Amino acid sequence: MTKHKPMLDKCRNIYLSVIERKHPVFNSILIGTAIVLFWRGIWGLLDLYLFPNNETASFAFSALLGILILLIHDGMRDLKELE
Structure with a gap:
């Protein structure tokens, strides 16, 4: 697992320096979309399995x-x- 850590750190640094700092509006849209998709998935699972x-x-x-x-x-x- 430590073999992949440098690659993950590199990806994290690219994300932080390029997307989060230079394009905050795009970052907000990306995070907002992820939240909505997660919420939709949980809602669908609850509709199927909870009563x-x-x-x-x-x-x-x-x-x-x-x-x-x-x-x-x-x-x-x-x-x-x-x-």
Whole structure:
């Protein structure tokens, strides 16, 4: 795995110097597109596997799971700030 590290570092440096710093608008579009595609994929998987015959239960469970994740994340952040 260490054999590929120089190549990954080179690709990372090219990305940082060319795309992220010189073309911030293109970088924002690229990141935004990646987020939307990830969201679409997760949404599709949840439609297929999370209560596929009961939309109401699927929506309710998804909303509750999302709220729970946000509460846990926010709670962890608050704990780190208190240290």
